[in-house]
Amino acid sequence: MNKSVVVAVIAAVFVSGCVEQTFQVRQNISYERFERDSVQCRTTALQNVPNNSVTTWMPYVGFYTEDTNAVLRLNNYNICMRDLNYQELTVPPCTGEAASTARALFSDPGYRRTEMRIQANTCFVTNMTQQVYFYSE
Numbered sequence: 001m002n003k004s005v006v007v008a009v010i011a012a013v014f015v016s017g018c019v020e021q022t023f024q025v026r027q028n029i030s031y032e033r034f035e036r037d038s039v040q041c042r043t044t045a046l047q048n049v050p051n052n053s054v055t056t057w058m059p060y061v062g063f064y065t066e067d068t069n070a071v072l073r074l075n076n077y078n079i080c081m082r083d084l085n086y087q088e089l090t091v092p093p094c095t096g097e098a099a100s101t102a103r104a105l106f107s108d109p110g111y112r113r114t115e116m117r118i119q120a121n122t123c124f125v126t127n128m129t130q131q132v133y134f135y136s137e
Contacts, residue, residue, distance in 0.1 A: 024086040025118050032112040041080035049073040094123035102135035
């Protein structure tokens with residue numbers, strides 16, 4: 001694989017934590033319930049719209065693989081979450097002191113029992129397994 005493609009992919013992963021992202025959210029449910037619902041919908045979406053990897057070659061890039069069903073599977077996931085009364089919301093990442101506080105709260109195993117509360121000043125952090133935690137000051 002071309003080194004510039006590898007660098008671009010790694011940069012995209014790091015930058016994704018620095019920009020607003022859209023999430024499916026629902027007020028006053030535990031993070032454990034949120035995780036269960038999300039996993040259930042992801043599993044259902046994958047069963048309904050399986051991976052369809054296609055390998056292609058492009059000049060200056062070389063060979064790359066893409067899943068041609070990714071958009072359809074995401075739509076399937078979003079519909080499933082809406083059926084469970086979730087709403088799409090764009091949330092900014094936590095920065096500075098809010099990020100430090102959110103990560104400290106997120107590291108406590110008891111966070112899974114806390115209820116999700118989304119407010120106007122809500123931001124998000126993720127952990128190494130890409131689980132999300134919403135924080136409001």
